[in-house]
Structure formats: structure tokens, C-alpha cells
Amino acid sequence: MNCSILEFQVSVKAPRGSLAIRLLLLAALCVLAYGSSLSIPLIEDDFPNLWESHAYGPLAALPVLLHNSVFRLRATSYWTMWPLWRLFHTTAWPYHLFSLLLHVVNVWLAYGIACLWPRMRPAAFWAAAFFAVAEGHQEAVMWFSAISELYMFLFGAASLVLWLLARRAGRSWFLQAASVLLFALALLSKESAVIWLPLFWLVGENQEGRPGGPPHWALACLAMASVAASRGSSFRFSDGSFSLHAPFWFIWPYGIARVLWIWGWIALAAMVYFRTPSLRKPALTALSWIAIALVPYSFLTYSRQIPSRQTYLASFGLALLVGLVLAHLAASQRGPGKLPRAATAVAMVVLLGNIGYLWTRKRAQFLARAEPTEQLIQLARQTEGPIWVRCFPRVPYIAQEAVHMAAGRPPSTLIWSQAEAERRKPAAVFCYQER
Numbered sequence: 001m002n003c004s005i006l007e008f009q010v011s012v013k014a015p016r017g018s019l020a021i022r023l024l025l026l027a028a029l030c031v032l033a034y035g036s037s038l039s040i041p042l043i044e045d046d047f048p049n050l051w052e053s054h055a056y057g058p059l060a061a062l063p064v065l066l067h068n069s070v071f072r073l074r075a076t077s078y079w080t081m082w083p084l085w086r087l088f089h090t091t092a093w094p095y096h097l098f099s100l101l102l103h104v105v106n107v108w109l110a111y112g113i114a115c116l117w118p119r120m121r122p123a124a125f126w127a128a129a130f131f132a133v134a135e136g137h138q139e140a141v142m143w144f145s146a147i148s149e150l151y152m153f154l155f156g157a158a159s160l161v162l163w164l165l166a167r168r169a170g171r172s173w174f175l176q177a178a179s180v181l182l183f184a185l186a187l188l189s190k191e192s193a194v195i196w197l198p199l200f201w202l203v204g205e206n207q208e209g210r211p212g213g214p215p216h217w218a219l220a221c222l223a224m225a226s227v228a229a230s231r232g233s234s235f236r237f238s239d240g241s242f243s244l245h246a247p248f249w250f251i252w253p254y255g256i257a258r259v260l261w262i263w264g265w266i267a268l269a270a271m272v273y274f275r276t277p278s279l280r281k282p283a284l285t286a287l288s289w290i291a292i293a294l295v296p297y298s299f300l301t302y303s304r305q306i307p308s309r310q311t312y313l314a315s316f317g318l319a320l321l322v323g324l325v326l327a328h329l330a331a332s333q334r335g336p337g338k339l340p341r342a343a344t345a346v347a348m349v350v351l352l353g354n355i356g357y358l359w360t361r362k363r364a365q366f367l368a369r370a371e372p373t374e375q376l377i378q379l380a381r382q383t384e385g386p387i388w389v390r391c392f393p394r395v396p397y398i399a400q401e402a403v404h405m406a407a408g409r410p411p412s413t414l415i416w417s418q419a420e421a422e423r424r425k426p427a428a429v430f431c432y433q434e435r
Contacts, residue, residue: 025129026129027108030107031100032355033355035100036358036359037141039093041374043370045398048397048398050085051404052081053078056078057081057085073223074148076148076151076185080147090405090406096142102147102154105154106150106157107128107131109154110128113316114127116164119285120285120320122324123320123324126323126326127323128319130350131319134315134318135357135358135362136315137308137309137311137315138362139307142358142362149312151185151186152189153312155183156183156193158182159179159216162175162178162182163200191296192310194223197217198292199293248298251298251299252294252298255306256291259290259318260318264321267322276328282320282324283324289317293313294310322350325346326343329346373394373398373406375430376389376399380406380407380413381407384427386415386425386427387403387413387415387427387430388414388428389414392430392432393432
């Protein structure tokens with residue numbers, strides 16, 4: 001798939017209709033894969049996060065947000081949750097639709113990066129198509145509270161695209177300034193956004209100049225200093241979920257292996273079979289993208305397995321790897337009147353495999369995750385008095401905010417001990433029963 005339309009110097013000569021068709025096709029793939037999320041209820045941390053958005057989301061709360069070193073690095077999430085709450089309260093599908101739309105834009109940006117990256121240009125469309133339907137990063141799209149991952153990719157990728165265009169335009173000050181602004185928004189989306197700078201270098205290493213100038217580095221240093229300054233009060237440090245003493249030596253390589261499963265390993269095996277020297281450097285570059293993107297998440301202590309939502313950025317490297325194989329298959333069959341049948345057949349298997357998995361197994365898993373809060377909310381809506389929660393598979397604050405936000409009942413509605421139940425005489429008893 002030719003992407004010369006996205007090359008800055010020749011964009012005016014390329015057929016704009018063909019680009020529109022490709023972008024629409026990529027958007028359709030996103031909807032086919034992740035449309036299953038639109039029927040999933042809000043789950044788990046969605047309810048506490050929506051409540052926190054009351055404190056940090058309104059414009060009047062901006063000074064409070066910026067003063068709070070813990071929450072200001074997730075600012076874009078709160079700025080989204082607050083207006084969505086005002087419009088839709090706990091009706092779930094608008095939240096999931098918003099996440100899906102962000103994923104569509106991210107896929108377009110991924111396509112743009114690959115088109116502007118000479119080493120990856122032949123694989124651009126194939127890679128973007130895989131990124132659109134990849135199931136490995138599904139939590140980032142299907143769980144609304146993971147929207148920070150989508151925002152970090154959105155602003156980081158847009159910043160990279162503009163910086164690459166600025167290089168081609170002869171250091172256009174407007175494009176550079178816009179790139180810096182978008183990078184700042186990426187840093188306000190998640191702490192780990194600083195990892196974009198090594199990725200900037202990876203994309204620009206074989207081009208004239210290196211993307212990511214002093215303003216980007218200055219902003220990254222400020223963000224890192226903010227994280228360091230909040231170490232004493234940040235729940236990520238205080239609850240032990242993140243530590244520089246975590247078994248990085250195991251989590252990082254294991255995370256890379258899991259991101260590659262299964263399509264990445266198949267792509268690597270295919271490259272060995274092809275024995276094509278021209279694929280080696282691009283393949284190593286794609287693997288480097290995965291390895292770099294996973295570094296911030298390799299210091300977790302609560303799990304030796306990086307959560308799927310945190311592989312969203314890394315999975316673009318996987319998409320590049322798969323795209324390189326599909327592009328090679330397509331090029332090997334190119335000729336007058338010939339269709340790349342092998343590449344098309346393999347692509348269909350990959351697409352249907354990912355889409356089918358998302359609509360069956362993954363959708364069922366998210367529905368199961370929503371069940372505890374859904375059952376409790378239903379009981380709270382039907383009961384006027386206190387509720388004794390005898391068994392609930394999540395931490396208490398999730399239950400409290402689910403009842404608060406979705407049923408309009410105060411958190412004190414819930415009773416957590418037998419002694420309190422004997423004193424308050426609950427109107428109902430809740431014990432989660434898995435269906």
C-alpha cells in the first residue's frame with residue numbers, strides 16, 4: 001500500500017481520495033474489532049475515577065489539579081470523565097464509544113508514523129490494519145479507566161508526526177511548537193509518557209537530524225521531577241505497586257515475549273524462512289520499539305505480568321513486525337493483473353482471529369468483571385435501607401463508589417462488618433454469586 005500521500009514533500013501530488021479510503025477502512029477495522037465494547041457496563045475503577053473527576057475535572061478545579069503532583073499527570077483523563085459524567089452519568093456506551101474513537105485516531109496516527117518512517121513505509125497500511133484489530137492491548141480500549149493509555153499514545157504519536165513533518169519542512173517553527181504542546185499533553189496523560197523520547201530517536205535515527213529537541217527534553221525532565229517529588233504521597237509508591245527494586249530482569253523480557261505472542265512469533269519465524277536481508281534491520285527496529293515501550297512498566301511489584309492495557313504503545317512495534325511480513329508477501333506477488341493473494345489470505349486469518357477472540361472470549365471476560373458491581377448496584381436501587389456486604393471480590397471503595405455513582409446512594413449505605421450490621425439492622429444482605 002503506497003503512502004506517498006503522507007510524505008510532506010509530495011503530498012500535493014498524491015490522490016487524496018485514496019488516503020480517505022484507507023483511513024475509512026482502518027476506522028472500519030477498529031469498529032469491527034472493538035465494537036463489542038459498546039455493550040459492556042462500567043466496571044471496577046470506573047466508578048471511583050468518575051467520582052474523582054468531580055474534584056479534578058471542572059475548569060474551576062484546574063488550580064487544585066495542577067497543585068496535586070499525584071493526579072496532574074492523569075489530567076486529560078479527568079478532563080474527559082467530567083463532561084461525560086455530566087452528559088451521561090453512568091450510561092456506559094458513550095464512555096466506551098469515546099475510547100473507541102480515540103483508538104481510531106491512534107490507528108490513523110500509527111499509519112502516519114509508519115508512512116513518514118522510511119524503514120517502515122512499505123509496511124505502513126498492513127501495520128496500521130493489524131494495530132486496529134490487535135487483541136493483545138484490548139484492556140486499553142475496552143476498559144474506560146485505561147483511557148490514559150489511549151491519550152498518552154494520541155498526544156505522543158501526534159507530537160512525533162508533527163516533529164517529523166517539521167524536519168521535512170525545514171524546521172517550521174509552527175510545527176515544532178505544536179509538537180512540543182502535544183508532547184506536554186502526553187505528559188499530562190500518564191507518567192510513562194517520557195518513554196516517547198527514546199522512541200522519537202528510534203524513528204529519526206536514520207533521517208536528517210534527530211527528532212525531539214530541547215523543549216521536549218525539558219518537559220520530560222519536569223515530569224520526571226514531579227514524579228520524584230510526589231514519591232512520598234503517591235499511591236503508586238506508597239502501596240508498593242511500583243518499585244525500582246522490582247524484578248525487572250524477569251518482567252521486561254517476559255513482557256516482550258507476551259507482546260509477541262502469537263502473531264509476532266509467527267512473523268519472526270516467517271522472516272527466518274524468507275531469509276531476506278532487507279527485513280533484518282526493520283525487524284530489529286520493531287523489536288526495539290517493543291522493548292523500549294515496555295521499560296516503564298517493568299518495575300511493577302503487584303504482578304510479574306504487565307497488564308494488557310500497558311502494552312498499547314508496545315503493540316505498535318508488534319504491528320510493524322507483522323506488517324513487514326505482510327508487505328513482503330504482497331511485494332513478492334506484485335505484477336500486472338496480479339493480486340497479493342498470499343498476503344490477503346494471511347491478513348484475513350490474522351484479522352478474523354483477533355476480531356473473533358475479542359468478540360467471544362474477551363467480551364465475556366469484561367462482562368464477568370462487571371458482574372460484582374452490577375449485582376450490587378441493582379440491589380442498591382431496589383433497597384432503601386443499609387446493605388450488609390458479606391462478600392465482595394473487590395476492595396470496598398469500588399463497591400462504595402459504584403453504589404454512590406450509579407444508584408445515588410451514599411457510601412455509608414454499605415455495611416462491612418457483623419458488629420455494624422447488628423447495630424444498624426440492614427435492609428438487605430449482599431454476597432456476590434458468580435454466574
